[in-house]
Amino acid sequence: MNIAWSGSSRLLIGAAGLADWLDGLHGAGGLHGSNSLGTPGKPAVTALLLDPAVTDTRITTLVTEELDRAAHTTRRIVPDGDGGPDEILALADATADADLIAVIGGGSLIDRAKLLAVAHEDERARADLRTTGRSGLLTLDARTRRIRPLLAVPTTIGTGSELSRxxxxxxxxxxxLVMSDALAPDAALLDPAATETLPPDLLLEGVLEAVFRTVSPYAGNLDDRPVEDALAEVCAVQLVRLGGEAARQLAAGHVPDAGLRMDLARLSGLTQSTWLCFGRDLFSTEGWMIANELSSALGTRKMTAVAALLPALWRAVLAGDTRLGSARRLRRIWDLLRSADSSGDPLPAEPVAGITALMDRWGVARDLVLAPHLLETVARRTVRTWGAGLPMLGGLRAADVNALLTAVA
Known part of the structure; x- marks a missing residue:
């Protein structure tokens, strides 16, 4: 079977899965109830957004061949802007004649495709994307809809944007952070060709990102939820186990094999499933918000900031700061994770020492130079964007954020 369901999206496995899905778009009823994709008597038009690094890669060839086989006219677009509202709206206008939006690239490019797709078809969304309020969270109108199908082909592991809302x-x-059900792609294509050129450091960094996204709401909520806890535990354990296997293959001088990369890609997307967080506090990922502001201020990658901040966050949780999470639940999931990695000596039982050792073992960069004058600036900006009356920071004040950043510096 080459097609599976993940929430509201179809998960396509390899070129065969893509072929089946494209055929389904043209079948009776089509994807959205129309007679067919495109205008009768004319070939369907696909706007294919490409990351500059993948224009001549095998995954782009595979996708293009399937679009050709399905008699699509494919127009390549390589965005070169900053991904801001002006570029999103320009891309929405440039793809206005497309019947299908497809994107091959990392999480940031997939995000652009998702945003342009809703901006083209919904004037409310266009207006919302241009708003300039202080809030870091933008929830699109519940009536926002997307008519044209959207296909995402991720070339990285970690963001899970190909299956997220x-x-x-x-x-x-x-x-x-923009939220809407309409942002979830209709289909995500996973193929080992998409990650065969992914640098080793970004592969393991992406695995850590998926672990972080799974563990944060798990430990960030104080109450147990047996079903959702079990799902999160399985995902996190498998990510660490497979991440350890990837680290072991890399240490032996080998590129992680295709099957392993596919397993990691599926797990990465699965961590975006709403079932893992059903019934949990929606805003239990303060670490992501702080790291987001920290990475922007320093001009560094988001996961470098996350990795630098993670020990300080866990240390605060273990010290009893329930605004950041449950020490009991953090210890419980770390007990499971430390046993899952077999790529070296047993990891420390103490969670902070353990996650630090795991990041070092995987070679995840986490060294940041944070000048003292930036501490207060980042803390103030974090609270202004996500707190100070907004619900996302869960009561953290500038002094609390400053203390976490001081521990990083």
């Missing part, structure tokens, strides 16, 4: 948008020198 959120997208990041540059905002006030940082990033805004």
């Amino acid at each position: 959120v997208a990041c948008l540059p905002h006030n020198s940082g990033k805004r």
Whole structure:
């Protein structure tokens, strides 16, 4: 079977899965109830957004061949802007004649495709994307809809954007998180060709990102939820186990094999499933928000900021700061994770020492130079964007954020 369901999206496995899905778009009823994709008597038009690094890669060839086989006219677009509202709206206008939007690239490019797709078809969304309020969270109108199908082909591991209902948008020198059911792609194609050129450091960094996204709401909520806890535990354990296997293969001088990369890609997307967080506090990922502002201020990668901040966050949780999470639940999931990695000596039982050792073992960069004058600036900006009356920071004040950043510096 080459097609599976993940929430509201179809998960396509390899070129065969893509072929079946494209055929389904043209079948009776089509994807959205129309007679066929495109105008009768004319070939369907696909707007294919490409990351500059993948224009001549095998995955782009595979996708293009399947679009050709399905008699699509494919127009390539290589965005070169900052991903902000002006570029999103320009891309929406440039793809206005397309019947299908497809994207091959990392999480940020997939986010652009998701945003342009809703902006083209919904004037409310166009207006919302241009808003300039201070909030880092933008929830699109519940009536927002997307008519044209959207296909995402991720070339990285970690963001899970290919299956999520959120997208990041540059905002006030940082990033805004945009949420809407209409942002979830109709289909995500996973193929080992998509990650065969992914640098080793970004592969393991992406695995850590998926672990972080799974563990944060798990430990960030104080109450047990047996079903959702079990799902999160399985995902996190498998991510660490497979991440350890990837680290072991890399240490032996080998590129992680295709099957392993596919397993990691599926797990990465699965961590975006709403079932893992059903019934949990929606805003239990303060670490992501702080790291988001920190990475923007320093001009560094988001996961470098996350990795630098993670020990300080866990240390605060273990010290009893229930605004950041449950020490009991953090210890419980770390007990499971430390036993899952077999790529070296047993990891420390103490969670902070353990996650630090795991990041070092995987070679995840986490060294940041944070000048003292930036501490207060980042803390103030974090609270202004996500707190100070907004619900996302869960009561954290500038002094609390400053203390976490001081521990990083």
